[in-house]
Amino acid sequence: MKRLRLIIEREFIAKVRNKSFIVMTFLSPLLMIGMGALVFFLMKKNDEKVKKIVYVDESGMFSKEVFSDSKTVKYQDFTALGIEDSKKKVEEGDYYGALYIPKQDSLEILAKSIEFFSKDSPSMSIMEGLEDKIDKVLRHEKLTSFGIDIAHIEESKIASEIKMLNFSGEKSSKLINGLKIGVGAIAGYLLMMFVMIYGTSVMRSVIEEKTSRIIEVIVSSVKPFQLMLGKIIGNASAGLLQFFIWGVLFLVFSFIASSFFGVDMMDMQSAKVSPEQMEAIQQTATEKGEMIVQEIFRLPLVKMFFLFIFYFLGGYMLYSSLFAAVGAAVDNETDTQQFMMPIMLPLILAVYVGFATVINDPHGPVSVIFSYIPFTSPIVMLMRIPFGVAWWEIAISMLLLILTFMVIVWIAAKIYRVGILMYGKKPTYKDLWKWIRYSG
Amino acid sequence: MSNLLEINNVVKRYGDYTALNNVSMHIPKGSVFGLLGPNGAGKTSLIRIINQITMPDAGEIILDGEKLAPHHIEHIGYLPEERGLYKSMKVGEQALYLAQLKGLSKSEAKKRLKYWFDKFDIGAWWNKKIEELSKGMAQKVQFIVTVLHQPKLLIFDEPFSGFDPINAQLIAKEILQLRDEGATIIFSTHRMESVEEMCDYIALINKSNKILDGKLEDIKKEFRTHTFQVGLATSNSKEVEDKLKQNFEVLPADFKLLNNGLKLNVKLTNGNSANDLLSYLTTQGEVQHFVELVPSANDIFIQAVNKNS
Numbered sequence: 036m037k038r039l040r041l042i043i044e045r046e047f048i049a050k051v052r053n054k055s056f057i058v059m060t061f062l063s064p065l066l067m068i069g070m071g072a073l074v075f076f077l078m079k080k081n082d083e084k085v086k087k088i089v090y091v092d093e094s095g096m097f098s099k100e101v102f103s104d105s106k107t108v109k110y111q112d113f114t115a116l117g118i119e120d121s122k123k124k125v126e127e128g129d130y131y132g133a134l135y136i137p138k139q140d141s142l143e144i145l146a147k148s149i150e151f152f153s154k155d156s157p158s159m160s161i162m163e164g165l166e167d168k169i170d171k172v173l174r175h176e177k178l179t180s181f182g183i184d185i186a187h188i189e190e191s192k193i194a195s196e197i198k199m200l201n202f203s204g205e206k207s208s209k210l211i212n213g214l215k216i217g218v219g220a221i222a223g224y225l226l227m228m229f230v231m232i233y234g235t236s237v238m239r240s241v242i243e244e245k246t247s248r249i250i251e252v253i254v255s256s257v258k259p260f261q262l263m264l265g266k267i268i269g270n271a272s273a274g275l276l277q278f279f280i281w282g283v284l285f286l287v288f289s290f291i292a293s294s295f296f297g298v299d300m301m302d303m304q305s306a307k308v309s310p311e312q313m314e315a316i317q318q319t320a321t322e323k324g325e326m327i328v329q330e331i332f333r334l335p336l337v338k339m340f341f342l343f344i345f346y347f348l349g350g351y352m353l354y355s356s357l358f359a360a361v362g363a364a365v366d367n368e369t370d371t372q373q374f375m376m377p378i379m380l381p382l383i384l385a386v387y388v389g390f391a392t393v394i395n396d397p398h399g400p401v402s403v404i405f406s407y408i409p410f411t412s413p414i415v416m417l418m419r420i421p422f423g424v425a426w427w428e429i430a431i432s433m434l435l436l437i438l439t440f441m442v443i444v445w446i447a448a449k450i451y452r453v454g455i456l457m458y459g460k461k462p463t464y465k466d467l468w469k470w471i472r473y474s475g
Numbered sequence: 476m477s478n479l480l481e482i483n484n485v486v487k488r489y490g491d492y493t494a495l496n497n498v499s500m501h502i503p504k505g506s507v508f509g510l511l512g513p514n515g516a517g518k519t520s521l522i523r524i525i526n527q528i529t530m531p532d533a534g535e536i537i538l539d540g541e542k543l544a545p546h547h548i549e550h551i552g553y554l555p556e557e558r559g560l561y562k563s564m565k566v567g568e569q570a571l572y573l574a575q576l577k578g579l580s581k582s583e584a585k586k587r588l589k590y591w592f593d594k595f596d597i598g599a600w601w602n603k604k605i606e607e608l609s610k611g612m613a614q615k616v617q618f619i620v621t622v623l624h625q626p627k628l629l630i631f632d633e634p635f636s637g638f639d640p641i642n643a644q645l646i647a648k649e650i651l652q653l654r655d656e657g658a659t660i661i662f663s664t665h666r667m668e669s670v671e672e673m674c675d676y677i678a679l680i681n682k683s684n685k686i687l688d689g690k691l692e693d694i695k696k697e698f699r700t701h702t703f704q705v706g707l708a709t710s711n712s713k714e715v716e717d718k719l720k721q722n723f724e725v726l727p728a729d730f731k732l733l734n735n736g737l738k739l740n741v742k743l744t745n746g747n748s749a750n751d752l753l754s755y756l757t758t759q760g761e762v763q764h765f766v767e768l769v770p771s772a773n774d775i776f777i778q779a780v781n782k783n784s
Contacts, residue, residue, distance in 0.1 A: 038576055041572065041575050041576060042576075045572055049561070049563070049564065053563075243561075243562075244559075244561075247559045247560065247561060247562050248555075248557040248558060248559025249559035249560050249561055250559070251528070251553075251555040251557060251559070252553065252555060252559065252560075252573065252617075252620070253573075253576070254526075254528050255526040255527075255528055255548065255551070255553040255555075256548055256573070256576040256577050257576055258545075456523070456528070469490055472490075473489065473490070
């Protein structure tokens with residue numbers, strides 16, 4: 036145990052002292068914030084540019100009200116000019132494009148014969164906006180032709196909202212569902228990032244010991260398994276420290292941001308919505324605010340916390356022992372590719388499955404199966420947990436993870452202890468199989 | 476003299492390949508034991524088994540009367556042929572780490588490191604990284620790390636590689652001093668002149684089998700050919716040579732002498748003794764050179780391996 040502690044300590048210090056670790060810890064949050072700000076800035080700039088669109092309405096069905104200017108798009112009526120001249124003008128002038136609505140006998144034909152001319156291919160959102168406007172006008176025309184009063188249609192619009200309760204009478208809302216998705220997704224994504232960053236870090240550390248040839252000295256003092264375990268734990272500790280620092284930095288930044296730019300942040304959000312909508316949002320927000328707080332406390336927080344730790348460590352240990360085995364099998368990092376693939380695949384699959392199925396249906400068969408399979412369960416189960424998972428499902432999943440972990444560590448340790456002393460030829464999968472069967 | 480290490484019928488297989496086939500040898504306490512053999516003979520496999528890096532498939536190893544067990548690593552120091560230290564770690568920290576892995580306390584390790592660093596006059600390197608040192612300098616650090624925990628058994632695999640002659644001499648002196656202080660040393664090398672210089676005992680492994688072992692002196696006696704180099708200042712060389720051929724086996728010689736004269740290798744035959752040869756020679760002229768051709772470790776190595784193949 037004393038030796039294991041020494042190894043963990045050394046691995047931790049070696050990792051933390053590394054320049055790239057220090058740079059990554061303090062620079063990457065800045066980079067993230069900088070990139071976010073840049074994207075936001077560019078988006079705003081993009082929106083600020085007003086697009087001028089002209090329309091030629093030969094059908095006479097579209098009034099000025101239909102093409103009312105918005106913040107980003109201005110419309111001009113060129114009907115008097117005719118489409119050919121309009122097109123010329125648009126091409127020469129500073130216009131985004133020209134919409135041509137010809138005169139047709141029936142609405143159906145008209146709907147298919149409207150054209151839009153532009154220099155570059157127009158943005159999807161602009162086209163959808165135009166189609167919406169046209170649809171609305173044409174639908175009104177059609178309804179009127181059926182003799183239906185438009186006012187009735189407007190009045191008949193009803194939005195239902197189903198209250199969701201479970202059998203113990205606890206209410207939940209769509210909002211809290213979103214929150215659950217968010218928590219699960221962040222946890223799953225964090226785990227994947229952690230495994231990728233620190234799993235490969237374990238691998239690199241193994242390769243370093245091989246190439247510097249210190250490995251033979253070390254294994255004459257400690258068991259290879261101890262060394263592998265020490266490496267995995269040491270790197271994980273460094274990783275947790277990094278995550279902790281990021282967490283602190285995030286809190287500090289958001290505190291600074293909210294105290295200095297608090298008002299600005301509100302503006303940013305309101306830029307997209309009209310004042311009436313804003314008011315409505317704020318009203319529902321205060322109504323729902325209390326509910327959210329209640330809901331958060333009704334989430335199985337303690338259970339979530341412990342399961343998060345279990346799956347986080349379980350997933351990391353499972354994968355990093357495989358990474359250690361890969362590191363031991365090869366002589367340098369360029370040879371790792373073929374062995375990395377099968378490790379990365381289930382990891383990425385888990386995230387995809389998580390985002391694709393758990394969010395839609397957290398208790399559907401696909402979600403359930405993947406939360407049992409040990410290579411995907413840490414991520415998928417983490418995503419499912421906020422939605423409440425039956426204890427026996429968790430038990431099966433945990434048991435499978437523990438069993439697989441033990442088998443995989445045993446296999447990885449076998450490959451590791453043979454691999455670290457093998458130099459030269461890049462091993463094949465057949466070689467690895469042979470190593471696993473070596474005794475002692 | 477009792478044995479520090481007894482290797483009894485050790486077998487090691489890697490899949491279908493047998494690396495060690497029923498190898499036994501006894502290594503006496505306080506000796507320098509040369510473990511010799513061509514490349515790929517199985518030396519490294521044996522050394523790794525003694526270091527408990529790998530386990531034998533059969534056979535047992537007794538260290539100082541006890542069956543080899545994990546706690547024995549504190550009594551073994553190993554300098555592998557392929558040297559290595561953490562490149563980006565500082566010399567002092569690294570030495571402390573490795574010493575602690577061998578079971579020394581931090582304070583004790585510090586004290587002993589200071590002694591050795593002073594002895595080798597390398598105290599200034601303490602805070603340097605290994606990558607800043609030359610190969611020879613790193614080797615010195617590695618040597619210190621190997622012997623620091625004062626192991627009963629020291630295993631040196633090619634200890635002189637990477638050293639210039641002066642530092643090689645320094646290390647050889649240290650190794651012999653460690654022996655005099657009671658350590659037992661297993662010494663694996665291909666440099667036969669250092670075998671002559673250092674080893675009390677040798678064992679020769681070839682193709683996974685031990686083909687020879689014992690006291691170097693005894694082995695030399697066993698391999699002696701009773702051949703003498705003879706240098707004689709005489710006026711009638713031809714006559715002397717013919718006469719010698721009647722009683723002895725005369726072989727051509729290519730050794731160098733200061734004076735020109737008759738130079739021959741003479742092998743004793745027909746129960747003749749060295750004295751018979753010498754007394755005849757003295758009657759024929761001035762004997763300038765008379766030396767028994769003792770087989771060198773190199774000769775023994777080559778002969779034994781060729782015979783075995």
